[in-house]
Amino acid sequence: MSGEETQINKFLTKKIVKEGVGNTPQNLQEVFFHYILKDQNQNFLSGTDMNHFVVTIGQNQTHWYIEEALKVMKIGERSELIIKNPEFIKEATEDEKNKFELENFEDQQQLFMEIEIVRFGQLKNNNWDLTHVQRIEKANELKLKGNEQIKAQSYKEAQQFYTEALQIVRNDNCQELKNSLLNNLSLAYLKLKEYQACIQTCKQALEFQNRNIKIYYRLGCAYMFNQDYQDAKNQFNIALKYDPDNNDVKKELENLKIVEKKNIQKQQAQFSKMFK
CATH class of the missing domain: 3.10.50.40 (Chitinase A; domain 3)
Structure with a gap:
């Protein structure tokens, strides 16, 4: 008025x-x-x-x-x-x-x-309308939103925020930010039990951070849950090579032995039934 x-x-x-x-x-x-x-x-x-x-x-x-x-x-x-x-x-x-x-x-x-x-x-909501600095700022904002969703255990929403952020800066020179987004995205995929997506994300992340223990750990877990036991063992062993005292990795390596043994017993039981 x-x-x-x-x-x-x-x-x-x-x-x-x-x-x-x-x-x-x-x-x-x-x-x-x-x-x-x-x-x-x-x-x-x-x-x-x-x-x-x-x-x-x-x-x-x-x-x-x-x-x-x-x-x-x-x-x-x-x-x-x-x-x-x-x-x-x-x-x-x-x-x-x-x-x-x-x-x-x-x-x-x-x-x-x-x-x-x-x-x-x-x-001006098209990413191509934004400057390099503006795209970085927007990606960081989405990353923070994704982190909040991880804390709230809303992993699908977190995955969407991280994916959108990576899409925005895909052609920008900001490898440190991309590394962080890939790390977080791999966690979201693992929590969502989307193991193949987690594996691909971890591999992408390792291209620029090949000593990141968390990535090897998540990659090993994804392989294990995907029943690729030898690949899982390889990733856990690489993690221990860089951090021999990492208890989380040691625990999963022991867990892998149990899971693999149970799977062998299950296969043997199924095989024996075929000849009864």
Whole structure:
């Protein structure tokens, strides 16, 4: 509603001068807008009076106060903003002060801005629209979500997050991140009892980290559960070569002997029945 004042956060207040229409912008959507920024004495600092300015929501392409305002504005809306300097707010934490860009503030206690949205543009949710840095950031976000799902024992959701992250950075030079994603993905597949997928993921991971004990351990377990006992034994032995005192590997190697013995006994029993 025109004239309505909204406190977006403790540093930013928005007052609608002209109402807009439709919805607010989505994350990763382009927003075209005009703005005029003034200091606490209403002196002009900067602005886009003639040519519009464009940013993509969620990509930190502009000052924090502009993006926070755009997130809650509609097409055609014109609003007045009051931006308070965190340095002059007693309850502001050091993290909040450090987070916000203050190069326009200097010794200003507050700034004033008039901002108007012209239109919305493309939704930049295609990975090819992202820069290398943005793809890395997105993959890391998905990795963290996957880690949360692992903790919650939601292994299918975790597998989906890790797979999507690997797809995003498949052509990027970020081997350390890829290694971490492959490690986590192998765990998700093992927990899901998708042993063939686990085997393939472990093999891929070992191409760049051939001394990773966890990968050999998971690969051995996947082979064992897939009844490929000799391959399982080989992987456990490689793990012990690099870490002779690893109790988890030793335990699974002993377990492998028991499983293999039971399988042989089962086969012998089935074979003997054929000649009765």
